[in-house]
Amino acid sequence: MSRLSRxxxxxxxxxxxxxxxxxxxxxxxxxxxxxxxxSGMGPVDPATGGRNLGPIAEQIRQxxxxxxxxxxxxxxSLGRIVKITIVLADIxxxxxMNRVWREFFPADPPARTTCALQLSNGNGVxxxxxxLAE
Amino acid sequence: MRETIAxxxxxxxxxxxxxxxxxxxxxxGGLIFCSGMVAVNPETGERExxxxxxxxxxxxxxxxxxxxxxxxSLDRLVQVHAMIYDRIEYDVLNRVYRxxxxxAPPARTVMSVQIEAGFKVMLDVIAAx
Amino acid sequence: xxxATAIRAGDFVFVSGVVAIDPASGERMHGTVAAETRQILxxxxxxxxxxxxxxxKAVKVNVLIYSMLxxxxxxxxxxxxxxxEPPARTVCGAGLSxxxxxEIECVALA
Numbered sequence: 001m002s003r004l005s006r007x008x009x010x011x012x013x014x015x016x017x018x019x020x021x022x023x024x025x026x027x028x029x030x031x032x033x034x035x036x037x038x039s040g041m042g043p044v045d046p047a048t049g050g051r052n053l054g055p056i057a058e059q060i061r062q063x064x065x066x067x068x069x070x071x072x073x074x075x076x077s078l079g080r081i082v083k084i085t086i087v088l089a090d091i092x093x094x095x096x097m098n099r100v101w102r103e104f105f106p107a108d109p110p111a112r113t114t115c116a117l118q119l120s121n122g123n124g125v126x127x128x129x130x131x132l133a134e
Numbered sequence: 135m136r137e138t139i140a141x142x143x144x145x146x147x148x149x150x151x152x153x154x155x156x157x158x159x160x161x162x163g164g165l166i167f168c169s170g171m172v173a174v175n176p177e178t179g180e181r182e183x184x185x186x187x188x189x190x191x192x193x194x195x196x197x198x199x200x201x202x203x204x205x206x207s208l209d210r211l212v213q214v215h216a217m218i219y220d221r222i223e224y225d226v227l228n229r230v231y232r233x234x235x236x237x238a239p240p241a242r243t244v245m246s247v248q249i250e251a252g253f254k255v256m257l258d259v260i261a262a263x
Numbered sequence: 264x265x266x267a268t269a270i271r272a273g274d275f276v277f278v279s280g281v282v283a284i285d286p287a288s289g290e291r292m293h294g295t296v297a298a299e300t301r302q303i304l305x306x307x308x309x310x311x312x313x314x315x316x317x318x319x320k321a322v323k324v325n326v327l328i329y330s331m332l333x334x335x336x337x338x339x340x341x342x343x344x345x346x347x348e349p350p351a352r353t354v355c356g357a358g359l360s361x362x363x364x365x366e367i368e369c370v371a372l373a
Contacts, residue, residue, distance in 0.1 A: 025232035026242035037213040040243030083277035113280030116358030118246040156352035163274030167323035170353030248356025258353040
C-alpha cells in the first residue's frame with residue numbers, strides 16, 4: 001500500500017491561526033489521506049484574535065464556528081466531522097453544551113466524547129475533531 | 135487490514151511489564167494508532183519518573199523507536215493528545231516538545247488528566263504509516 | 264440519550280464515548296467500575312456489529328476513568344472483551360458527566 005500524504009492545514013483567517021500567533025508547537029490541522037485531524041480549538045474572536053470569554057454557550061458557539069472556518073479552509077466542513085472531543089473546564093456545563101450541540105448538529109451528529117479537564121487562559125471549552133477531507 | 139505492531143524493544147512491551155491489555159500500536163487504513171506512551175526504559179521497562187522535561191524526552195525517544203520499527207517516523211505524526219498531570223507545566227512541556235517535532239508539527243490537544251503510576255506526561259499519538 | 268453513535272468514515276468506524284446505560288430504562292447506570300466497564304463494552308460490541316465491524320477490529324480504544332486508583336477493576340473486565348491481539352489503548356483519569364465512573368470511545372476498522 002502506498003504511503004498516505006501528510007500536509008499542514010491553516011485557516012484562511014490568520015486571526016484564527018493560534019499555532020502561529022502564539023508560537024506553539026502544533027499545526028492548526030493535518031490532512032492525511034482522506035482525513036483531517038484538527039488541534040484543540042478554543043473560543044477565539046475571529047475579528048481580534050483575542051479570547052471570547054463570555055457565557056459558556058457563547059464560547060461553545062464561537063469555538064464551533066471557528067472549527068467550521070478551519071475545516072472550510074481545507075475544503076471540508078462541520079458536516080464532515082466524524083469524531084469530536086469536547087473538553088469542558090466545568091462538567092456542570094454539560095447540559096448547556098448539549099443544547100448548543102444540537103444547534104450545530106441537529107441530525108446525524110458525529111461520534112462525540114465529552115470530559116472535564118483543566119483548561120488554560122480561563123477558557124471554558126476546548127474542542128478537537130477528526131473530519132473527512134472531502 | 136489490521137496489523138498489530140509489536141514493541142520493538144523488550145522495555146516497550148507494557149502489556150508484559152504492567153499488565154496493560156493493549157497492543158504497542160496497530161496499523162490500519164494507512165495510519166498507526168499507538169497506545170499511550172509513558173517514560174519507561176525501552177530496554178528494561180523500568181519506570182523513569184522525572185520532570186516534565188525528562189519524561190517528555192524519554193517518551194518521544196520511545197515513540198521514535200516504535201514508529202521507525204513500523205516504517206513511520208516522528209515527522210509523520212498526525213495527531214497528539216499531550217496528556218499532562220497539571221496544566222501549570224504547559225510551557226515546560228512546549229519547550230521540550232518542540233525539539234522533537236520542529237517542522238510541520240502534528241495537530242495537538244493538551245489534556246490535563248490523571249496518568250498511571252503518578253507519571254507527569256503521557257503522549258497518545260496517531261501517525262501516518 | 265442515545266446509546267452510542269458509530270460513524271463510518273473511509274476505512275474506519277468512530278464510536279462516541281459511551282457511558283454505562285441501563286438498557287431497560289435508557290438512563291445512565293451507576294455501578295462499580297467493573298459493572299460499568301462491562302456494560303459499556305457490551306454496548307460498544309453491539310453498535311460495532313450493527314455496522315458490520317466488531318470489537319476484534321478495534322484499532323484504538325480510549326478509556327476515561329474517574330480515578331486511576333480503580334484502574335485494575337476496569338482492566339480485569341476489559342481483558343475479557345479483547346481475548347487476542349487487543350487494540351492500542353490509552354487510559355487516563357478525567358472528570359466525567361453525570362456521575363459516570365467510566366467512559367470508553369474507540370476507533371475500529373469498518
